[in-house]
Amino acid sequence: MRIPRPLTVDTLIALAMTAAALRLGQVSVAQGWPELDASAYVLLALAHLPVALRRRSPLVVFAVVQVASVAYISLGYWPVASALGSMLVLYTVASVHPARIAVGCAAVMTAKWLYTGVISDNLSMGLIVTQALLYCSVLVWSGTLARRSHALGRQLRAEQAERARREVAAERGRIARELHDVVAHHMSVISVQAGLARFVLDSDAPTARDALTTIEDTSTEALEELRRMLKVLREHDLGGAESAAPMPTLARLDDLVQRVRAGGVPVELYIQGTARPLPPGVELCAYRVVQEALTNVLKHTRQAPAQVQLRYTQHKLIVSITNGGDGNIPAIAVSAGGHGLIGMRERAKLYGGTISVGPRAEGGFAVRLILPTSATARWRDERTR
Structure with a gap:
């Protein structure tokens, strides 16, 4: 109309x-x-x-x-x-x-x-005075209320526009961190394997072939994850006609660890407690934190062994990533100025968790992530802080 x-x-x-x-x-x-x-x-x-x-x-x-x-x-x-x-x-x-x-x-x-x-x-002059004061007062009061209402409406629209702008900026930041996590990890593995293949190409053909196979698998998985993210971004425009594939979960940590091992880093994965399905956001947060930590190991302290430990408790998931490394070069600290550390902390905060990152007294570094596994646990943690 x-x-x-x-x-x-x-x-x-x-x-x-x-x-x-x-x-x-x-x-x-x-x-x-x-x-x-x-x-x-x-x-x-x-x-x-x-x-x-x-x-x-x-x-x-x-x-x-x-x-x-x-x-x-x-x-x-x-x-x-x-x-x-x-x-x-x-x-x-x-x-x-x-x-x-x-x-x-x-x-x-x-x-x-x-x-x-x-x-x-x-x-009557008395009637005239009464009518003049009454009508003029009511008209000025009504007009003033309308002016304030219009001003309040403009302010609310401006605040809504600013809130929308902040939400768009936050979403762009989240997407940038997702892209960083996906690309940085896979490209690190590809870079290491490409160097290995070039080094042993003439002297050790089987090792070179294995390295090229790892490059192929890693690049394929990177493309799949990027394609999955693009589906998520397009889902609204498609009106829900095309559903996005699920994001990585903790069930894929074995594949992640295998890739890092193929890059030359001895990594062990330990699981304590009874593994169980967790909310998708919690699993994605834990997966990305492990991925970011191992990517930094791969980049900076490839010769040192690393351990990934998942501990399931009744209301929490505790993730620990440790690396022997060199006491003077904690791997996470090297990338603290980029998206890695910021992304890990923001992910943990988003799901009501806590994260600590820093060097260990005996050398190397440690990342410890604690995530509530339910809304009740998250509410309890927030009250006790």
Whole structure:
């Protein structure tokens, strides 16, 4: 449905008010006032037709309407017929201008009403004063409320736009971290295996062949994960017609560890407690943290052994990644300025968990992630902090 433009609406209002004023003027004789002539009809029209422009120039329209109304009253005609336009324009002034301007216009209109009582013998001055103060106060108060409501609406829309902008920025950051986790890990494995294949290509063909196989498998998995992320990004545009494949879970940690081993890092995976399905977000968070930690091992301390330990408790999942390394080169610290450490901490915070990253006293580094495995556990942790 097409919404009429404000100027169209105001024009119709102005015409309706003019017609009503002319109709009132025709019954002025019955009210004991002089019959209208051509001058009176023109002045009534001037007191109401400018209302069509009240949103564009409210103060100018207010002045024109008041002058026409005063001229009409000065000729001794029934003042009620000229009052409609003045009241609507006063409300408009109060709805768009500060209170001091609205009060000033109300004072002008009150003075006009008092002038009516002074020059007329048919009206009670007490009634005139009461009506002037009552109507002007109500109109200014109503217009001020409308102005504040409009300002509040603009503020809310601005806040919603800012909130949407922050959400978009946060989502872009999340996507950037996902891409970092996917690409950094797989490209590290590919780089190591490519170097190994080139080094042993002439002297050890089986090892070179295994390295190339690992490169093929790793690149295929990287493409699958990137394709999966693109499906997630397009899912809204497709209207849900194409569902995205599930993101990596803890069940795929064996494959991750195998790839890192193929890169030359001795890695062992240990599981304590009874493994069980966890919420998808929790599993993805734990998987990405392990992936990021092992990627840094692969990049910086490939010669040192690493251990990955998952411990399932009743309400928590505890993930530990340790690396012997060189006490002077903790692997995670090397990449702390990039997306890796920031991404791990934000993931943990998102799911109500905690993470600690740093060097060990005996050398190397350690990453320890603790995630609640249920909403109840998360609520309990937040209350105890």
